[in-house]
Amino acid sequence: MLDNYSKSKIVLITGASGVIGNSIVNLLSEDNNLKLLITGQNEVKLKYLKSELNNVLAYLAGDLIDYKFREKLISSFSEEFGGLDILINNAGIYTWSSIDNLQAEQIDKTLDLNLKAPIHLCHLISQGLKKKKWGRIINIGSISGSVGEANASLYSASKAGLIGLTKSLALELAEYGITINSISPGWVKSPLSESVFGDENNPLNEKDEIDCVPQKRWIEPSEIAHLVKFLISEPACGLTGQVINLCAGLSLG
Amino acid sequence: MSKNLFNKIWDSHKIASLNSGQDQIFIDLHLIHEVTSPQAFGMLRALGLKIAYPQRTFATVDHIIPTSTLKRPYQDSLAEAMIVAIKENCEEFNIKYFSPEEGSQGIVHVIGPEKGLTQPGTTIVCGDSHTSTHGAFGAIAFGIGTSQVRDVLATQSLALGRLKVRRININGKLAAGVYSKDVILHIIRVLGVKGGMGFAYEYGGSVIDAMSMEERMTICNMSIEGGARVGYINPDQITFDYLQGREYAPAGEKWNEAVTKWKSLASEADAEYDDIVNIQAESISPTLTWGINPGQAMSIGEKIPTLEQIKEEDQGTFEEALEYMKLEAEKPMVGLKINVAFIGSCTNGRLSDLEEVAKYVKGFKVSSNVKALIVPGSMQVKREAESKGLNKIFEEAGFEWREAGCSMCLAMNPDKLQADEICASSSNRNFKGRQGSPQGRTILMSPVMVAAAAIKGEVTDARQLFKI
Numbered sequence: 223m224l225d226n227y228s229k230s231k232i233v234l235i236t237g238a239s240g241v242i243g244n245s246i247v248n249l250l251s252e253d254n255n256l257k258l259l260i261t262g263q264n265e266v267k268l269k270y271l272k273s274e275l276n277n278v279l280a281y282l283a284g285d286l287i288d289y290k291f292r293e294k295l296i297s298s299f300s301e302e303f304g305g306l307d308i309l310i311n312n313a314g315i316y317t318w319s320s321i322d323n324l325q326a327e328q329i330d331k332t333l334d335l336n337l338k339a340p341i342h343l344c345h346l347i348s349q350g351l352k353k354k355k356w357g358r359i360i361n362i363g364s365i366s367g368s369v370g371e372a373n374a375s376l377y378s379a380s381k382a383g384l385i386g387l388t389k390s391l392a393l394e395l396a397e398y399g400i401t402i403n404s405i406s407p408g409w410v411k412s413p414l415s416e417s418v419f420g421d422e423n424n425p426l427n428e429k430d431e432i433d434c435v436p437q438k439r440w441i442e443p444s445e446i447a448h449l450v451k452f453l454i455s456e457p458a459c460g461l462t463g464q465v466i467n468l469c470a471g472l473s474l475g
Numbered sequence: 476m477s478k479n480l481f482n483k484i485w486d487s488h489k490i491a492s493l494n495s496g497q498d499q500i501f502i503d504l505h506l507i508h509e510v511t512s513p514q515a516f517g518m519l520r521a522l523g524l525k526i527a528y529p530q531r532t533f534a535t536v537d538h539i540i541p542t543s544t545l546k547r548p549y550q551d552s553l554a555e556a557m558i559v560a561i562k563e564n565c566e567e568f569n570i571k572y573f574s575p576e577e578g579s580q581g582i583v584h585v586i587g588p589e590k591g592l593t594q595p596g597t598t599i600v601c602g603d604s605h606t607s608t609h610g611a612f613g614a615i616a617f618g619i620g621t622s623q624v625r626d627v628l629a630t631q632s633l634a635l636g637r638l639k640v641r642r643i644n645i646n647g648k649l650a651a652g653v654y655s656k657d658v659i660l661h662i663i664r665v666l667g668v669k670g671g672m673g674f675a676y677e678y679g680g681s682v683i684d685a686m687s688m689e690e691r692m693t694i695c696n697m698s699i700e701g702g703a704r705v706g707y708i709n710p711d712q713i714t715f716d717y718l719q720g721r722e723y724a725p726a727g728e729k730w731n732e733a734v735t736k737w738k739s740l741a742s743e744a745d746a747e748y749d750d751i752v753n754i755q756a757e758s759i760s761p762t763l764t765w766g767i768n769p770g771q772a773m774s775i776g777e778k779i780p781t782l783e784q785i786k787e788e789d790q791g792t793f794e795e796a797l798e799y800m801k802l803e804a805e806k807p808m809v810g811l812k813i814n815v816a817f818i819g820s821c822t823n824g825r826l827s828d829l830e831e832v833a834k835y836v837k838g839f840k841v842s843s844n845v846k847a848l849i850v851p852g853s854m855q856v857k858r859e860a861e862s863k864g865l866n867k868i869f870e871e872a873g874f875e876w877r878e879a880g881c882s883m884c885l886a887m888n889p890d891k892l893q894a895d896e897i898c899a900s901s902s903n904r905n906f907k908g909r910q911g912s913p914q915g916r917t918i919l920m921s922p923v924m925v926a927a928a929a930i931k932g933e934v935t936d937a938r939q940l941f942k943i
């Protein structure tokens with residue numbers, strides 16, 4: 223349980239219908255001091271999560287590539303629940319492609335979802351957080367954004383962009399009691415990573431990739447959830463602008 | 476000291492010890508439904524994988540399917556799409572599907588036992604948290620997430636950490652009008668909604684020994700509401716009698732062999748446990764919830780507690796619960812007006828639940844202020860109830876009689892509370908908004924108590940109304 227809470231905190235989690243998002247929602251829902259708002263594209267999964275878990279107040283399904291949906295998301299939730307305290311930018315897509323083969327639409331789509339949506343959501347909630355003089359923002363990046371990954375230049379660029387967002391915004395918002403941090407996970411079993419290994423043009427296979435990981439294993443979604451839980455807690459108030467590689471050693475080279 | 480049933484099953488299903496400290500466990504039976512399976516099939520296709528043992532997976536539809544009509548296409552296009560998807564997935568991957576087309580669908584935790592799929596000594600999983608229901612047969616049964624659904628489809632195994640085992644003895648004799656639902660609500664109230672985390676619950680004692688299989692299923696069903704992913708009861712003659720002759724139960728010579736094996740699995744008197752809790756049956760009264768989790772419960776004769784009267788760990792949500800429920804401490808629940816009454820769900824939607832309600836509601840009428848639903852747990856339950864004329868009794872009393880499904884337990888289908896309506900419900904969860912409206916209020920209780928509330932239009936002691 224989080225310390226020193228007079229009132230519960232409202233948390234928005236994007237990509238809640240995905241594997242990592244699901245795990246974050248599951249863990250945070252155990253804390254009665256947190257009230258969760260969830261979004262993703264798959265309405266049924268969101269509906270089910272809400273009905274299965276305590277402390278999930280509402281869901282809204284939609285496409286975060288569409289900036290109008292982002293505005294609607296924040297305005298409708300703010301109206302109904304009185305403003306957010308915590309934002310977890312987790313929705314994301316992976317594009318595996320050589321630079322030669324990239325399509326213009328892929329570039330737009332990946333940057334729109336992975337980078338522009340988090341920046342825009344930060345923009346939409348920043349004034350509210352400043353007023354409360356308290357806030358937490360967590361960006362789910364990727365170690366590809368920290369260390370580079372062949373044939374994932376677009377994805378890496380989007381995730382590296384999040385690092386810039388994290389550091390700069392942490393400086394800008396520090397005096398308001400708002401912290402912003404990034405978690406960069408290594409390989410996690412999910413539709414996202416499977417789209418990589420399931421791609422027939424991709425010579426990589428799961429086994430070889432995991433053999434390259436120093437701890438020789440996947441990251442469990444719950445490991446990310448536990449780190450999120452810590453980063454939004456009161457004792458983590460001095461931790462800001464940081465990028466934490468949660469990758470079973472993969473970023474060490 | 477000897478091994479308890481949980482550890483015997485665990486050890487006999489262990490394929491390997493993993494570096495992570497977990498074990499790889501073979502899964503005997505996998506049940507799937509329309510909501511948590513589509514993405515798992517999608518992931519299988521993306522990876523070009525096949526199902527390892529298609530004959531060990533069984534499918535049905537329950538969560539999103541409407542129960543007011545079977546007419547296709549369903550009004551909710553999302554529901555229609557999901558029902559089409561599960562049919563196609565089952566055909567493509569060669570999985571037995573208990574379908575609306577055959578009229579064999581129902582709540583997944585009602586179907587498994589009634590078809591004889593749920594058997595002692597097995598490991599059973601389903602992408603639904605109330606899978607612990609199947610533990611009533613002496614199985615290790617628990618809910619899993621979508622990515623685990625995929626893992627089970629692809630490998631028929633899961634990486635799992637062993638649980639500790641808490642034995643819960645219920646000894647003595649239950650008073651008339653006190654049901655298995657009251658027993659499990661009482662257990663959760665005593666041990667807390669998180670008390671079972673990290674544990675499997677083994678229920679036993681003279682009260683459990685005397686219960687029918689359907690009563691035992693109600694107990695095991697709600698284990699997860701007390702934090703225990705697994706809840707089970709040792710198999711005995713009552714278990715065997717229930718199973719014999721069912722469609723998927725072993726038959727002929729295999730039956731005797733199976734019974735011998737099942738008998739050997741039950742925990743012995745000297746079995747070892749990590750914890751033991753004793754509860755006296757005489758201390759249990761008809762129990763109902765006043766708050767927003769199943770542990771916030773009281774007996775019908777009590778008053779809503781004050782902050783000081785509840786355990787420290789539960790105090791955090793006390794005010795939130797009262798504010799949401801629009802209730803006050805130190806007031807009774809008796810006399811509280813209700814708007815909706817719901818009898819059904821994987822907790823209490825079986826034939827014996829309906830028979831018990833029918834026994835009492837004959838000659839009474841549902842209050843004109845109450846919308847009352849009775850939703851059978853499966854199409855088989857529906858047909859059996861109808862062949863006994865129960866539907867006539869219900870309809871005469873003013874209850875709606877529905878097709879099979881989860882219905883208002885979780886409101887993923889058209890059955891939903893409106894605004895801040897209060898529902899007396901035989902289901903298993905009273906979380907905020909669980910029954911569909913963000914302000915909707917749920918009071919959990921036994922089916923007979925729900926029926927009494929429906930008739931009086933307010934929360935009432937069924938023992939008095941029905942002279943039990």
Ligand SMILES: NC(=O)c1ccc[n+]([C@@H]2O[C@H](COP(=O)([O-])OP(=O)(O)OC[C@H]3O[C@@H](n4cnc5c(N)ncnc54)[C@H](OP(=O)(O)O)[C@@H]3O)[C@@H](O)[C@H]2O)c1
Pocket residue numbers: 236237238239240241242243261262263264265284285286287312313314315316335362363364365406407408409410411412413414415
């Ligand atoms: N898996 C890995 O190995 C790995 C490694 C490092 C970092 N990450 C990062 O972790 C995050 C979560 O990924 P995951 O592994 O959990 O993958 P996932 O299971 O595929 O989940 C992705 C989530 O993003 C949502 N999403 C996708 N497109 C969207 C759109 N246009 N609008 C709104 N939401 C959209 C998805 O919603 P629907 O499913 O409802 O469409 C889903 O909830 C991503 O940011 C990813 O980059 C993953």
